[in-house]
Amino acid sequence: MSLEQKYIELYATHTGQICRGFAPQVNAGRRALLDDFLASGAPDSKGEKYRYSDMRRIYGRDLSLPSIEAPIPGREGVMTLGNGVFADGEPLVVRADGVITGSLRAASVDFPEFVLGRLNSVATNLSDGLTALNGAMMPDGIFVYVPCGVDGGTIDVELLYDTVHEDDLVFSRMLVVLEEGAEARLQARYRGRAGNHLVVNHVTEAILGRGAKLQMGEAYDFGEGNDAFAVSYSSVAEDGTLDRVFVSIGGEAVRLGYHCDLAHTGAQSSLYGLFMGAGRERIDIYSEVDHLAGGCSSYQMVKGVADEQSTGAFTGRIYVAPGADGTSALQQSRNMTLTPTSRIVSVPQLEIYAQDVQCSHGASVGQLDREAIYYMQQRGIDEVEAKALQMSGFVNDIIDRCGDGSFVEEICNMASGRIRRV
Amino acid sequence: MLEIKNLHASVDGNEILRGIDLTIRRGEVHAIMGPNGSGKSTLASVLAGNPRFEVSEGTATFLGRNLLEMSIEERARAGFFLGFQYPVEIPGVSMANFMKLAVNEKRKYNGLEPLGAGEFLKLMRQRAEFVELDPRMTSRAVNEGFSGGEKKKNEIFQMAMLEPTLAVLDETDSGLDIDALRVVATGVTRLHTSENATIVITHYQRLLDYIVPDFVHVLYHGRIIHSGDRELALRLEEQGYDWLIKNEK
Ligand SMILES: Nc1ncnc2c1ncn2[C@@H]1O[C@H](COP(=O)(O)OP(=O)(O)OP(=O)(O)O)[C@@H](O)[C@H]1O
Ligand SMILES: [Mg+2]
Numbered sequence: 001m002s003l004e005q006k007y008i009e010l011y012a013t014h015t016g017q018i019c020r021g022f023a024p025q026v027n028a029g030r031r032a033l034l035d036d037f038l039a040s041g042a043p044d045s046k047g048e049k050y051r052y053s054d055m056r057r058i059y060g061r062d063l064s065l066p067s068i069e070a071p072i073p074g075r076e077g078v079m080t081l082g083n084g085v086f087a088d089g090e091p092l093v094v095r096a097d098g099v100i101t102g103s104l105r106a107a108s109v110d111f112p113e114f115v116l117g118r119l120n121s122v123a124t125n126l127s128d129g130l131t132a133l134n135g136a137m138m139p140d141g142i143f144v145y146v147p148c149g150v151d152g153g154t155i156d157v158e159l160l161y162d163t164v165h166e167d168d169l170v171f172s173r174m175l176v177v178l179e180e181g182a183e184a185r186l187q188a189r190y191r192g193r194a195g196n197h198l199v200v201n202h203v204t205e206a207i208l209g210r211g212a213k214l215q216m217g218e219a220y221d222f223g224e225g226n227d228a229f230a231v232s233y234s235s236v237a238e239d240g241t242l243d244r245v246f247v248s249i250g251g252e253a254v255r256l257g258y259h260c261d262l263a264h265t266g267a268q269s270s271l272y273g274l275f276m277g278a279g280r281e282r283i284d285i286y287s288e289v290d291h292l293a294g295g296c297s298s299y300q301m302v303k304g305v306a307d308e309q310s311t312g313a314f315t316g317r318i319y320v321a322p323g324a325d326g327t328s329a330l331q332q333s334r335n336m337t338l339t340p341t342s343r344i345v346s347v348p349q350l351e352i353y354a355q356d357v358q359c360s361h362g363a364s365v366g367q368l369d370r371e372a373i374y375y376m377q378q379r380g381i382d383e384v385e386a387k388a389l390q391m392s393g394f395v396n397d398i399i400d401r402c403g404d405g406s407f408v409e410e411i412c413n414m415a416s417g418r419i420r421r422v
Numbered sequence: 423m424l425e426i427k428n429l430h431a432s433v434d435g436n437e438i439l440r441g442i443d444l445t446i447r448r449g450e451v452h453a454i455m456g457p458n459g460s461g462k463s464t465l466a467s468v469l470a471g472n473p474r475f476e477v478s479e480g481t482a483t484f485l486g487r488n489l490l491e492m493s494i495e496e497r498a499r500a501g502f503f504l505g506f507q508y509p510v511e512i513p514g515v516s517m518a519n520f521m522k523l524a525v526n527e528k529r530k531y532n533g534l535e536p537l538g539a540g541e542f543l544k545l546m547r548q549r550a551e552f553v554e555l556d557p558r559m560t561s562r563a564v565n566e567g568f569s570g571g572e573k574k575k576n577e578i579f580q581m582a583m584l585e586p587t588l589a590v591l592d593e594t595d596s597g598l599d600i601d602a603l604r605v606v607a608t609g610v611t612r613l614h615t616s617e618n619a620t621i622v623i624t625h626y627q628r629l630l631d632y633i634v635p636d637f638v639h640v641l642y643h644g645r646i647i648h649s650g651d652r653e654l655a656l657r658l659e660e661q662g663y664d665w666l667i668k669n670e671k
Contacts, residue, residue, distance in 0.1 A: 375510040377494035378470050378503075379524035379580065380531070389523065393514025393563065 003060050004038045010169075011136060014065050018139050023108040025116045029135070033120070036132035043129060052284040052313035052345070053255040055130060058199055058227045063169040065137075066198075078156040083163060084172040085140045092143070099152045104141030104175055115143075118177055122205045122233040122261070130229050134171055134203040141173030144186065148209075152184035156407070161192035161200050161222065168196070174204040174232075178212035178240075185215040187407045190230065192223035192251070204232035208240040210264075216244045217402045219411050222251035224279070231257030231286075236296075238264035245272040245401045247411050249418050251281060258287040262296035273302040274398040276418040277310030277342070288317040289329060294354065297328040303398055304335040305391065305418075306342035316361065317349040324354040331361040336394055338368060391419045423448055423619060424469075424489075424588055429480035431468045438464045440644035441480070446588065449616040453630055453655060454623045456641035457663050462623045463507050465641070466590045470504040471497050485587065498524075499531035501587030505577040505594045507623075512564040517576070520564050521546065521583050528584060549582040553609045570597035578606050582613060589613075590621045595629040607632030627659040640666055 011018070011034055019027040043049065044056035066083045073087060074080025079101060080087045086103030092110060094100050100107065108115040123131050142159075146152035161170050178184060192200060200222055208214055222228040228251050236242050248256060260269045275283045289298040304312040316331045333346040346363035368390060376386035395415055402408040424446040431439040438461050446452060454462055468475050469482065471494035482489040485500060492500065512520065525545070526536040537545065550557045555575055565573050574594050581589055591610065595603055610633055614620055622633055630638075630652055638654040639646045640663065648654070648666050658666075 369510075369512075371510045372512045374472060374494065375506065375512070376520070376524075378498050378506075379520070379584065380495050380498035380527040381520075381523050382493075382495045382527075385523065385527075389515050389520070390512060393512055396514050 003042060003056070007034070007037065007133065010065065017065070018137055021105040021109070021140070023105075023112040023115065025112050026108045026119065029120070031136070033132045033135035037129040037136060040129035040132070042133075049128075049286060049315075050255075052311075052315070053253060053282070055229060055255070058253060059130075061167065061199070063167055063199055064165070066163045066168040066170055067165065072160050072162060075158060078158045079142055081140065081142055081157070081159045081172055083161060083170050084138060086142070097150050098147035099150060100143065100145040101155060102143055104138075104143040104173055107143040107145075107175075115175070118207055119175060119205070122207060122235045123203055128231070130201060131203055131231060131233075134173065134201050137201075138171045138173040138203070141175060144174075144176045144184070146178045146182035146184050146212075148179040149181040150183075152178075152182065154185045154187065157186065157188040159188065159190045159202065161190075161198055161226070163193070163196055163198050166197045169199045169201065172200070172202045174202075176204070176206040176214065178206075178208050178214055180209040181211045182209065183213045185217075185403065187217045187403070188219070189410065190218070190220045190222060190228075192221070192226045192228070194223035194250075195225045196223070198226050200226065200228035200230065202228070202230040204230075206232065206234035206242065208234065208236045208242055210237045211239045212237070213241045214243070215403070216242070217407060217411075218244070218246040219402075219407075219414060220246065220248035220251070220254070220256070221414060222254055224250060225252050227251065227253045229255045229257075231255075231259070233259045234269075235261040235263050236267040236269060239266035240268070242269045244270065245398065246274070247399065247402065247415060248273070248275040248283060249414055251283070254281070254283045256283070256285050258285075259290075260288070260298070261290045261292055262298060264293045265295040267293070267296045268298070270299040271302070272398050272401050274304070274395050274415070275302075275312055276305040276307070276395070276415065277312050278307040278418065279310060280308070281310040283310070283312045285312075285314045286317075287315070288319065291318070291320040291324045291327045291329060291354075293321075294323065294325040294327060296324070298330070300331040301398070302333050303395060304333070304344045305338065305395065306335070306344050307338040309339070309341045311342065312344040313347070314344070315347040315349065318351070318359060318361075320352040320354045320357050320359065322353040325356045327354060328358040330359075333361075333363040334394075335363075335365040336367065336391075337365060388416075388419045392416070395419075423485050425481075425483045427481045429465075429468065429482060430478045431464060431475045432478055433464070433475050437478070438475075438644055439468065442644070442646060444639070444646065446619050446621065448619055450619045450637065451614065451633060451635045452619070452621045453635040453638045453652075454621060454641055455625065455638060455655065455658060460641045461644045462641050463592055466504055466592045466623060469497075469590060470494060470502065495527070499528050503581055503584055503586030503589040505574075505581060505589065505591035507592040507596075509565045509568075509573040509577055511566045511568075513566050515564050517560045517562060517564055518546065521560070521580065524580070525583055546583065550579060552582050552612070553579045554605045555579045571599060571602050574598055575602060575606060578609050582609065585613070587618050588621070589618070590623070592623045593625065594622070595624055595626060603629065604632065627655045630655050642667060
C-alpha cells in the first residue's frame with residue numbers, strides 16, 4: 001500500500017473519532033486538507049526545507065491513531081491536552097474580562113464562524129503536507145482568545161503524548177488569537193512518554209492584532225525514541241509584538257518549525273531558542289520570518305548543543321518582500337558540539353527584495369574550552385562539574401528569558417538534566 | 423611544605439624544565455625571576471597539574487604528599503593556588519557562582535559544611551573590599567570583558583576567597599596601574615601568615631618593595647641558576663641577567 005493510500009484509509013476508518021465534537025463547518029474542510037496532503041505527500045530530505053529531516057521515512061512507518069479514552073488528568077491551573085484531546089473538566093472557560101480558554105472543538109461549536117475564519121488561516125502553507133494532514137486529522141486542540149485591550153495574564157498549557165500502544169501517530173493543535181491591543185503570556189510544555197515510538201504532529205497558529213503583545217515560552221521534551229514534527233505559524237499585525245523562547249531536549253528525530261509573518265508596519269518578533277541533543281537524536285530547527293511590510297523588525301538567537309552522536313540543524317530564513325523598506329532583521333546561530341561524533345549545521349537563507357534593509361546573520365560552532373576547564377579545576381572544581389558549569393554558561397541566557405516562577409524552574413531542571421549527562 | 427627535586431618537564435617532546443630543585447617552608451616568600459621563555463610559567467603549570475606538560479623526571483612533595491600524583495582539583499583543594507599569568511574567560515558563568523562552588527569544594531575537602539548563601543555573600547563582599555574590587559564585578563561572568571588589570575586583581579580576589587596554603591602568583595603585577603599594584607601587593611602581604619607561603623613570579627623589583635621576599639631565584643633555560651636574597655633582585659634590576667647567564671655558559 002502506498003503511503004498516500006495508507007493515510008486515506010487511516011482517515012476513513014477514524015473519521016468518527018477525529019470529527020467528534022467539532023462544529024460541522026470545521027469537519028467539512030477536512031477532506032480537502034487531506035487531499036492537499038495527498039497531493040504534496042510527506043516531505044523527504046530531497047527538498048530544500050526538509051534537508052535535515054526525512055519525514056517520509058517517519059510517516060511511512062506502520063502507524064495508527066491512538067485509541068481514545070482513558071483521558072489524561074491535567075495539573076491544577078494548567079490546560080492539558082492528552083494525546084491531542086482536551087482533558088480538563090470544563091471544556092471552555094469564558095472569563096469576566098472576555099478571555100476564552102479551553103478546548104478547540106468546544107470553541108468551534110460555541111463560536112463556529114470565529115473559529116472557522118481563523119483555523120488554517122495562517123497555516124496555509126500548502127506546500128507543507130504535514131500541516132495539511134494535521135488540519136485533516138486533529139481530534140481537538142487548545143484554544144486561547146484574548147479580546148481587545150485585555151491583558152490575559154499568564155496561561156499555562158501542557159501537551160502530553162502518552163499512548164497505550166506503540167507506533168501511534170498523535171495530532172495536536174493550538175489556536176491563539178489576540179485582538180487589537182491584547183496581551184498574554186503563554187507557557188507551553190510538550191512532553192512525550194519515552195520509548196513508545198510515537199510520532200507527534202503538532203500545529204500552532206497564533207494571530208496577533210494591531211498592537212497586540214504575545215510572549216510565548218515553549219518547553220519540548222518529546223521523549224526518548226519518539227519522533228516529532230511541531231510547527232507554528234504566526235502573523236503579527238501593525239505594531240504587534242511576538243516574543244518567543246523555546247528549549248528542546250529529547251526525541252529521536254525532532255523537527256521544529258517557526259513561521260512568522262510580519263504583516264504590517266511596526267510589527268516585531270523575536271525568537272530565542274535552545275536545543276540540546278544527546279545519543280543519536282536528530283533535531284532540525286526551521287525558522288522563517290517573512291517581512292511583508294516595511295518598518296518591521298525581527299531578531300533570532302538560537303543555540304544548539306550536540307553531545308555523543310547527536311546532530312542538529314538550524315535553518316534560518318529571512319524573507320524581505322518587495323517594498324518592505326526599513327526592515328531590520330538579525331539572526332544568530334550559536335552552537336557547541338561536545339564530541340567528535342556530534343554535528344551541528346547552520347544554514348542562513350536571506351532573500352531580500354527591498355531597500356534600506358538592515359539584515360545580518362552570524363553562525364558559529366565551538367567546542368568545550370579546555371583552558372577554562374583547567375582554570376576551574378585549579379580552583380578546586382572537578383572536571384565533570386567544570387564542564388557542567390561551562391555548559392550552563394552557554395545556555396543560561398536563553399533559559400533566563402523563559403520568564404520567572406515555576407515554568408523557568410521546569411526548564412532549568414530539563415536543561416540541567418541534560419547538562420549532567422555530559 | 424613544598425619540596426621539588428630534580429624536576430624535568432616537557433611539552434610536545436620539548437624539554438622545558440631541566441632539573442629544578444626548590445624547597446619552600448611555611449611562612450616564606452620566594453620570588454622567581456628570569457628572562458622571557460626561561461620556564462617560569464611552565465614550572466607554575468606543572469605544579470598546578472596542567473595536563474599539557476609531561477613530567478619526565480624528579481619529584482614534588484606538597485604537605486607530605488606526592489603532588490605529581492594528585493589531580494588538578496585535589497591540589498587546589500589541598501591548598502595550592504595558581505594566580506594565572508593569563509586568566510581565562512568563562513562566558514555566562516558569574517564570578518559569584520564560580521567562587522561559591524570553589525569555596526564549598528574546598529570546605530568539603532576539609533570536612534566543613536558548605537557556606538550558606540548569606541555567609542557566602544558576606545565573605546565575598548568582605549574579600550572584594552580587601553582587594554578594592556568593585557563588588558559589581560562579582561555578578562559579571564568570570565573574566566569576561568575584564569580589563570587586563572581587572573583580571574589580575576580578580577586573581578588576587580580569588581586567592582583571598584580561597585586562602586591557599588601555597589600560592590604561586592605568575593606575573594600578577596604585570597598590567598596593573600600604580601595604585602592597583604599597591605592594592606594587590608598589600609593584599610597579598612596581608613594574606614601572608616606564618617602558616618602559608620607565596621611564590622611570586624615577576625620581572626620587576628618594584629613588586630618586591632611591597633612583597634618582601636625571603637629568597638630570590640633566577641630561572642634560566644629550565645634551571646635555577648642562582649639564588650639569593652632581595653638584594654639579588656635589586657642587582658638584576660640594575661644589571662640585567664647577562665652577568666649570570668655568562669657565568670652559566
Ligand atoms: N608546545 C610547545 N612547544 C615548544 N615549546 C613550547 C611549547 N609551549 C611552550 N614552549 C616554550 O617553553 C618555554 C618556556 O615558556 P614559559 O611560558 O614557561 O616561559 P616564562 O619563563 O614564563 O616566560 P615569560 O616571562 O615570557 O612569561 C618558552 O620558550 C616557550 O616557547
Ligand atoms: Mg610566563
